[in-house]
Amino acid sequence: MQDHESTTATEQTVPDELVRAIENNPEEVALLVERLGLVNDLIDVLELGVGALDDEMVRSLARTGTSLAEVADDASDPDTVAGMKRLLRAVGDAEDAEATPVGAVGLLRATRDPEVKAGLGYLVALAAALGAGTDEE
Numbered sequence: 001m002q003d004h005e006s007t008t009a010t011e012q013t014v015p016d017e018l019v020r021a022i023e024n025n026p027e028e029v030a031l032l033v034e035r036l037g038l039v040n041d042l043i044d045v046l047e048l049g050v051g052a053l054d055d056e057m058v059r060s061l062a063r064t065g066t067s068l069a070e071v072a073d074d075a076s077d078p079d080t081v082a083g084m085k086r087l088l089r090a091v092g093d094a095e096d097a098e099a100t101p102v103g104a105v106g107l108l109r110a111t112r113d114p115e116v117k118a119g120l121g122y123l124v125a126l127a128a129a130l131g132a133g134t135d136e137e
Contacts (some may be wrong), residue, residue: 086122090119
């Protein structure tokens with residue numbers, strides 16, 4: 001026959017050091033138990049979120065990441081960087097200049113200016129590159 005001791009089944013399955021920790025720190029254990037409920041709630045929310053992610057959502061996120069990487073590659077190209085700097089400097093210079101309204105005759109007169117000609121040439125090259133990019137897409 002088995003020896004009947006005064007310990008309960010719960011005490012037999014709980015390690016002695018855990019029982020001592022509970023006895024020595026009842027307030028901390030109560031706080032831990034209270035927070036365990038919050039932790040379990042958070043785990044439930046995470047499980048719902050993970051369950052809601054279907055294969056198409058994962059593929060969509062992967063495509064978005066790939067697209068962002070492609071944009072970053074394009075943006076880091078030295079020619080792109082130089083072109084963006086050139087455009088930004090021109091925008092700053094134009095902002096500093098005294099801009100006056102120009103009609104059709106004034107526009108034709110401005111085309112005699114070498115800087116305007118160079119700027120128009122750049123805009124035409126930009127328009128051509130935009131058009132070529134549109135055809136590729």
